[in-house]
Amino acid sequence: MALSLLANDTATGIPAPRQMVIRDAATLATVWAEHHAGRVSVAPAPKVFFDHEMVIALFGGAGGACHKVGLRSLRVSGDKLVAAYRQADQATNGAACDGLPGAAMEMMVIDRSDAAIVFEALASEDVPFRQVVRSQFSAIGEARQLVIKDAQSLAALWKEHNPPGPLPGVDFSKQMVVAAFLGSRGDGSFSIEIGSIERIGGRLRVTTEERTLGRHSQLIPAAFGPRPVVMVVLDKSDEPVEFVSQIMFYR
Known part of the structure; x- marks a missing residue:
């Protein structure tokens, strides 16, 4: 299934790991405000056409700036959708990030579905290239x-x-x-x-x-x-x- 990046960030006001499916604008607005908690200015939540779209939101928890979270794939399995995601500590392009504060998040837009979504955490190791x-x-x-x-x-x-x-x-x-x-x-x-x-x-x-x-x-x-x-x-x-x-x- 096709994915469209809505937002990602290395700092979020949501401190604990969380995986969510968002199917309406009110819920997105609430989560968006929670994500920006403590910031002086907050941009409006990005536009999502919930009549035919929905959002998968991933929050990695307070693991520091090296801690990343991201959706790897979305596949159909029987009557369910399986959202495979990965969260792990990793430096980007050799950049030092140990000891820096951070809490990663990512939001992806997909086509709307009423099917149940199961989140699958992947155990894998990044290979540099x-x-x-x-x-x-x-x-x-x-x-x-x-x-x-x-x-x-x-x-x-x-x-x-x-x-x-x-x-x-x-x-x-x-x-x-x-x-x-x-x-x-x-x-x-x-x-x-x-x-x-x-x-x-x-x-x-x-x-x-x-x-x-x-x-x-x-x-x-x-x-x-x-x-x-x-x-x-x-x-x-x-x-x-x-x-x-x-x-x-x-x-």
Whole structure:
């Protein structure tokens, strides 16, 4: 199911961990005010069209600035929706955050459903990675997801991808490449990112995020049809790799 980020913050007035489903404007206003408790000025709650949307709200508790919380996926399971989320201590891009105060939160908008929502806490370990390519222009016109473990394979893919720049530097004795091609799309609003790489259950899970405009976005997409691509470098591993695709809407 498609997700649309409504809000995230590293400081919230809600100190205890909490997972919520919000289906009306009054509840959102109450939670929004509670989230901003103690602040001098509070912006109005963001607009949600509750006739066909609802909000999943996650609060990570007072774990400090390294403590993050986020929705990883939303899937149908029988007559229920399963919201898989993760909260853990993690530094972002090597930034030191130990000892700093903080309490993370995130709100995501999804299509409205009357189905029961079950929250599932994921036990996983973040795998660091470094983005080396992100472009709207590739000669590869079909969707493709790859794990590349040698220089010859990367050179062959690079020739097919056909970019103007040189090959990214990768030490294949220690590193490998994960690449995701979105394929041809109709307008310039589409892009692709690697949202996360996690070690879970003896395998690496790569979550790709296909981003495009949602129905309520005020942005005007470029007219060209892109072929988005992203490539990242991470430590080499013999663990099996699975790809999970997530659609993300810009509001």
